[in-house]
Amino acid sequence: MEHRQRIEEQLKKQFDEKIRSVTTDLGDIVIQVQKESVAEVLGFLKHKPQDYSMLLDLTCVDNKGKKPRFEMVYHIFSLSKNHRLRIKCRVPEQDLKVESLCSLWKNANWLEREVYDMFGIQFSGHPDLRRLFMYHGFEGYPLRKDYPLRKRQPKIRLRK
Amino acid sequence: MTTRLQKEARKESLMINMGPSHPAMHGTIRIMLELDGEKVRNSEVEVGYLHRGFEKTCENKTYFNLLPYTDRLNYVSPLINNVGYVMTLEKLMDVTVPERAQYIRVIMSELSRISDHLTALAAMTMECGAFTVFLYYIKAREEIWKVIEKTTGARMTTSYIRIGGVRCDLHPDFKKDVDRAMKVTRDVLKDVKGLLDKNKIWIDRTRDVAVVSPDMAVNYGFTGPCLRASGVKYDVRKARPYLIYDKLDWVVPLGENGDNFDRYMVRMKEMEQSLRMVEQCIEQIPEAVPEAKGEINPHEAIKAARTQKPDEEIRLSPNLKGSEKEKYPTILSDKYGVKVPPKEDTYTTMEGLIQHFKFFMKGHGIRPPKGEVYFSVEGGSGELGYYIVSDGSDRPYRLHLRGPCFHIVSALEEMIKGHYIADVIPTFGSTNMIGGELDR
Known part of the structure; x- marks a missing residue:
């Protein structure tokens, strides 16, 4: 609880209304951030004295039918404090651009390529935004809720 | 399609494909190498050959069914x-x-x-x-x-x-x-x-x-x-x-x-x-x-x-x-x-x-409350984390896996840079790449 207050104070002081909310969910601190400032907030948290130096995970959730539709989820970890944070930002369907984290963390490169591959989120500032798991020429974004489970797109056409 | 490596490569370099099917690649992964003699000047790792839609499949299975x-x-x-x-x-x-x-x-x-x-x-x-x-x-x-x-x-x-x-x-x-x-x-x-x-x-x-x-x-x-x-x-x-x-x-x-x-x-x-x-x-x-x-x-x-x-x-x-x-x-x-x-x-x-049927019937079974959760354990090659979003139904709304070797293999390009081609294989072995976890 104390930890949460400290982080909330720091962030509110630095970013004011760019931070939408700070809550606790099942023992994890969840910070909702405005989309435009997500890289800025993560950069602030990465460096000392906050020292959340490790990007544990980066993924996306498709809340189809809700507005805004997508939600980016970042998990960052501080080795010195042994503490984990979850940062979230909402991404509307009309504007799928999110700032890339490649300049902060090197593993963001592949993680963002994966999210681009699976959800079609565009990361601005990414050096090499291509599909990671699917092949070049694959149509659609498989992890979106409107992509059918059994849809097949074989690279070589199947024999009838 | 020209790859990043082909665009960046010098004209006189030797380009070599290691994998996807290579006796020393445990798992299917392709490493493209730009060689200067026997030295690796630059490389590009291509993954996804074992991608089978683990996350998509799990989102369409009940919590009990996706365990296997x-x-x-x-x-x-x-x-x-x-x-x-x-x-x-x-x-x-x-x-x-x-x-x-x-x-x-x-x-x-x-x-x-x-x-x-x-x-x-x-x-x-x-x-x-x-x-x-x-x-x-x-x-x-x-x-x-x-x-x-x-x-x-x-x-x-x-x-x-x-x-x-x-x-x-x-x-x-x-x-x-x-x-x-x-x-x-x-x-x-x-x-x-x-x-x-x-x-x-x-x-x-x-x-x-x-x-x-x-x-x-x-x-x-x-x-x-x-x-x-x-x-x-x-x-x-x-x-x-x-x-x-x-x-x-x-x-x-x-x-x-x-x-x-x-x-x-x-x-x-x-x-x-x-x-x-x-x-x-x-x-x-x-x-x-x-x-x-x-x-x-x-x-x-x-x-x-x-x-x-x-x-x-x-x-x-x-x-x-x-x-x-x-x-x-x-x-x-x-x-x-x-x-x-x-x-x-x-x-x-x-x-x-009745209990047995209730457990296995569609729409019944294990129904966790609404919410989201991240939890990690120490896996064989690192922190194995699961991120689950539940919407209160009997199947996960979103399930994401943090595979430890995903992050390690993404560093492979930098790890082998400047080393001999013979060092690529043991380095790759030391990352303990597991296809199932990397490609999901």
């Missing part, structure tokens, strides 16, 4: 994957697990970790030409898998750890069997140490090859033995202890340079720590419920249930030893609706049958 899929992520340590998934769900649903089941989970996790490290090192050493060592390692792994098979009923795809506990109790001779397996493993580790630790060829091949500095390791999100080889002390079991890891006495081995040799050394030392942990668990584990006698087959049980007297119990022979009704309180949580009801009840009582 988690076995197939890291197929040399499936039990840790089970533990990770199951504990994430337990955190979301607030389930407490009986103490004996917690000990069993730790024993199984540690045995899996040993088999994982043995496999990783076996591949790595073999690729450097140490075929004897490979055979020794595989011999030890075989002994461990025998123990796992006897308890869980399967060697690799076990699905043994269940929501709320474990599938069944340890088999009666477990202590004897595991002692034997541990003795063989200890002997193998001793032999391998004698063969490799001061072996000039081995040291020349691995020392100062693919050095990863602590900063680089953290920046790439390394976890597990690869991070600790660089000298960063982070182990999920120590940092945020789960199950009963805080009751055990063990240390986190660390490396110094972060080269291939350190990654080998850290894994060797970790196996010793894991063996220590298993020993302590066997000392501390609470007593099991004694074996019951006089069991009958399911079809006989159904017949007997028709003329059953109210105070009479019908004993059913379980399809896996140790999963009898009497054992349930010590191996599975008493929370209603998270576990499959005992087979004795299903076959012989009306309520049991």
